[in-house]
Amino acid sequence: MGTRGYILKKVFQAFLTLLAVIVFNFFLFRILPADPVDILTRGAGAKLDDAEKAELRASYGLDKSLFPGQFMDFMGDTLRGDLGQSIIQRPGEDVTAIFGEFMWPTLLLVGVSTLISTVLGIFMGIYAGWRRNGTFDMFSMGFSLVLYSMPEFWLGMLLILLFSTTLGWFPSSGRASVGGAYTGLAAVADIVNHLFLPALTLTLAYLGEYYLVMRSSLLDVLGEDYITTARAKGVREKWVLRRHAVRNALLPTITLIALSFGFVLGGAITVEVVFSYKGLGGLTYDALQNRDFPLLQGVFLIASATVIGMNLIADLIYGYFDPRVREA
């Protein structure tokens, strides 16, 4: 199969997966036992009469039959990019608009953390793999395994205790100081201040994974025949590492990076909740607690679409870097 065929096949597969997700999404939220209108009426204390309830149901299209009525409406709206309106969290606001508002803080947080942790993780992995069983390898291995296995929320709480409660260096919550305390450059610094601890938590949490994957992949490659051949040819060690080993060992890490960028939009739910950081993770958490179905449905859909999209990109990059994949 040629390059074109490979790309077409991957795009088609991604499209099919997306379609399946949309259909699944529809049924998932319809089989849940709760009627949002009832939640609104009792839990919320709005003493609606039956006519008002019926009116509410009709306005959300909940009075139509599940199939084809609600299903066709849903598919049509989704394909047009209309993900409906929030019921409880932001009554009446478009889900896409809410998503846009919450996306940027999360992109900033997860983007910065992913960037730093990939760069650091890859370099540490290379160094540790290259000097296997050296002092750095021993220490970094232990360090990364501990970080990799630690729950993010717990790590976050520990960092808050150390940097916030004890040392008082960084704020422990929010995206910026309340009450518009700063303007200009100071406002930017304020945002960076607030970003520091959640970003550090996520960086440390991601670091271990990148480190471990990079290290083990480098170790695999270093055992290959072509490395021995290169060495036998008298190529300097540094060149063996750079030209022959690292390039090949990077392949699995590239996939991992692309995939984790896919999860950027899914948000770092636990970290955002621990740090009360306004973003998609916190939004998802609140929407779940409030049973804001249209909002949840929209968030799920966009999050899965991003993962599928990034997966596709990972496949394409992989195909580009490793011709064997295209041929297979």
Add this chain to the structure above:
Amino acid sequence: MERRDGMRSARRIVATTAVLGMLAGISLSSSALAQDASSSASAEPLTFIIGMTNNVVTFNPLTAIEAPEYEVNGMQYNLLFGFAQDDMSAVPEIAAEIPTKENGGLSEDGLTWTIKIKPDLKWSDGEPLTANDVAYTYNLIIDQNFSAFTSYLPFTDSITAQDDTTLIWRTTKPSIAPLIPPWIYILPEHTWSKFKDKDAIKKFEGFPDQVTSGPFRVTDWNKDEDWTLEVNPNWWGTKPTIDRVIFKKYSNEETMVQDLEQGAIDFAESVPVDLFESLQGKEDQGITANVGGSFSFVQMSFNQCFVQKDCADSTGHPALKDLNVRTAVAMAINKDQLVDRILGGYGTAGSTIVVPTTPFWHWDPADATIPWSIEDANTLLDDNGYVDSNGDGIRNMPGGGEELNFRFIVRTESPDGVKAGKLIAGWLKQIGIGTQTTAVTDAKLIDAWYALDYDLYIWGWGPDPDPDFILSTFTTDQCGSWSDTCFSDPQYDQLYDDQRAATSPDERAAIVKQMQEIIYTQVPEVVLWYDNDLQAYRSDKWTGFQLQPTPNADGEGGYALFQYGTYSYENIKPVTGSGAGSASTTGASAGLWIAILAGIVVVVGAVVLVRRRGSDEDKA
């Protein structure tokens, strides 16, 4: 040899540039710090910051639902009659006085209330606030059928403004309604009349173009993060000392409490028991943990749908029809232990459906208290023929019928309720009653409750200070609407109407107590406990909190904030010399960040330089 020297010198360059870079950064940062300090010295508004985990979705007084929405609207708007600081009885707010027959406020036939309004009241835009606004608001509720509020205006014939300071409220039956009092914020007719219908009103979020009357006004709202209120310059009451109140929404209580300890916020609302205990005894560190008021209760309800018209589909266990069984169950529940083990002692054992926080309305069972006694409960069941006929440890209906196995629903959203369910199931087992406990979401419980498909469930209420609403939920016609149990008692229904028509508070209180006695002795449900709201604040920085209601001898039971009124907000002031209220921020300043960034750039630059030289040498 040459190469090694080259490396060494390269390392030296890196080290030197990095040190230089850091030094430059630090000098920059110190100058920036100096700048920060000078800017904060200028007149900054005195700011009080409140942390909580509840969110707001609207500031529209007619669509607000959540506690923080009520808190904010209580600061923005006013009621005709408010709630007293000591006992939450009705006090004049927009009204000038409490109308009585003696002062001509109530006609002899009890059908016409003449309510005097304070003169010279103003809206935040400077327009006068008059009796016309009150009449407009109440008529809007009735005409547009805002059903969450219509029950505050029963038997209304007409509500009109005779002049700017006189409101005439005519009823078709004698009614105490004005003094319940209606919890309806008075709205400005001159801006609200632009809404053409109910839908237009419901779309209004109450911000940013709101015209208000209270001491504070929302001026900034970062949705799902924080919202700011500033003093209303046209406020006509006691002028607050603080200039601004900021509410900050947290996603979890732990971080909120950390921020309180760190001084990033001044007040933490609704602190969970375990965190609250960690804050106790920290007065010397500047934190006061306040056991606040108790306006809510948690109850275990019995399916009582046996006689009404809609009860054909009820699947309630037949034994629940027998008062002896319900009484035995009530006897088996050790309420003191529930309070100790579940609330950590921050609550009181439950008795009647009207909270003891309102002693004027609360009926104390005293000698009539159903005592906690497993032994007496067993005897009561034995005496009435509920014996275990097949020896499996579970009693049967008299004559060896169906076993006393009850379906027991608890709410996954209330960990306290789940714990209580476990304890109660254990006690019921000791009196030979089996339970199948299921923990479900609120939505599922609502389904089961609508369908009358349950035997027992645990839920709770947070009623108004006035008992009218909670009493109404036990009337027969509330079955399928607000009634917990579908309890039905004609005498109770009659008393409910009587208390609404009573025209003196004392007369009404007597009826209200009689109604509580009926519910307590008929046991359609068991009130398990009244829980206290737990609050904490920085007492090293702030003083002047006005507790509501008057706390008990232990200093407990008064809300410091989240009150019925704005008593604390009007009186909070900074402790002298504490530096309270200035925007206290933790963390590095702009300068430090510039320094760090500059340092990184220098180091990275140097490393790149060295690597290049290194690789040049390599190639050489």
